[in-house]
Amino acid sequence: MNCDTAKQIRIIDLLEKLGYSPKRIANESWWYISPFRQEKTPSFKVNLAKNLYYDFGEGTGGTTLDFVMRYNNCDLKSALNILDNSVFSFVQPTVLNTTSQSEKNYEITSITEVTNTHLIQYVKSRKLCFKTVKKYCKQIHYTLNDKSYYAIGFKNDMNGYELRNKYVKMCLGSKTVSYIRNNSKKVILLESWSDFISFLTLYPNTEYQFDYIILNSVTTLNNTLLIESNSYLYKSDKIKYESIICLFDNDKAGDLATEKVFDTYRNITVDKRVVYQEYKDLNDYLLTINPDNSV
Numbered sequence: 081m082n083c084d085t086a087k088q089i090r091i092i093d094l095l096e097k098l099g100y101s102p103k104r105i106a107n108e109s110w111w112y113i114s115p116f117r118q119e120k121t122p123s124f125k126v127n128l129a130k131n132l133y134y135d136f137g138e139g140t141g142g143t144t145l146d147f148v149m150r151y152n153n154c155d156l157k158s159a160l161n162i163l164d165n166s167v168f169s170f171v172q173p174t175v176l177n178t179t180s181q182s183e184k185n186y187e188i189t190s191i192t193e194v195t196n197t198h199l200i201q202y203v204k205s206r207k208l209c210f211k212t213v214k215k216y217c218k219q220i221h222y223t224l225n226d227k228s229y230y231a232i233g234f235k236n237d238m239n240g241y242e243l244r245n246k247y248v249k250m251c252l253g254s255k256t257v258s259y260i261r262n263n264s265k266k267v268i269l270l271e272s273w274s275d276f277i278s279f280l281t282l283y284p285n286t287e288y289q290f291d292y293i294i295l296n297s298v299t300t301l302n303n304t305l306l307i308e309s310n311s312y313l314y315k316s317d318k319i320k321y322e323s324i325i326c327l328f329d330n331d332k333a334g335d336l337a338t339e340k341v342f343d344t345y346r347n348i349t350v351d352k353r354v355v356y357q358e359y360k361d362l363n364d365y366l367l368t369i370n371p372d373n374s375v
Contacts, residue, residue: 081164083156087143089163091126091133094147097333099249113247114138115151118229120247186252188241190221191233199232202246206274207366209281216260216277222252234258234273234294242273242296251296257304259312260292266323267291267313269305269341271298271334271361275327278362282369290325298328298337306344313345324349329361 092102092110103122104111108129111122114137123136134141140150148159194200194214203213213232220233220241231248233241240253258273268290270276276294280287293312295301304310309317313324324345328334330353342349356365 081160083145083160086145086148086160086163087131089144090128090131091144091147092128094144095126097331098151118224118227118248186222186224188220188222188252189228190219192219192221194219194232196230199230199245202232202244205246206278206363207281208274208277208363209284212277212280212284217273220252234296236294236296244274255296255300257296257300257312258292258294260294262288262291264289264291265321266325267293267321268325268327270294270327271329271337272296275362278366279327282362282366291321295337298333301337301340306340319345319348322348326351327353327362330357330359334361 095101095112095115098115100112100115102110102112108127110126110128112124112126113119113122114124114135116124116135117137119137124133125136126133132141132143133147142150144163145156145159148154148162149156152159152162154162194203194210194217196219199219200210203210216234218233218235218241219230220243221228221230222243223229229248231243231245233243233252235241236251236254236256236258238254238256240251240255242255242258243250243252260276266289268279270279270292271294273294273296276292293305295304305312313319313321324341326338326341326349328337334353338351338353342351356362359365359368
């Protein structure tokens, strides 16, 4: 991919893939919560006609390539590789858990059951079963750059937390998969914890019929499940599952992730996205067919 082609990719499409939706639309100006920091008032504007962004909080802006370089903290060559090879599958913003406390810019101050009314309302807006959310998620209070925040947290296998609320989509700590074992011979692969909870909301009787691996980002696929004899899918150098079921997003990144799993585990991989083929993901599907199953 060259620079001209990269600049033609719409910034709003990248933002959508990253989980950001416009908070205000005024003609050709779309306003977002900035993907570069915590904030409540949208200060990140995209001009649709020019396909340029401007972040009023930082006083910076630019093209699609400028956005990718800023978001991933990389150079031009790396940005082109990300757009060309990852099919918009960006690494989600991560607050790294470093060994040096002087470099660590966040602190988890409390981990409790989900009780905050705003977080409960967020769960209900996604039509997720709240009892299931309470079982698999926690309410995380944390400080980041000396400011206090809270969000729903889903723990991964390196003790990091995938955080979500109305305004935030990020990870505290190291990013990796979350593995839920039920001693099943079948495993379901999903992209995010909201997809996982959506699946259990749609099919509550299947909770213990499968094992589940939540990638928490398709970028974790290469260095976990696609490694030869990984501990998730292998036991004593033998595949421990009879079936690997892919329930990824219906987009280019989801297509690519599914193809990679097929290429590696061809004889036992099943693509079940046909169930929600007209929708972006399981949660979008859930929103259309589940009028009120969020309690």
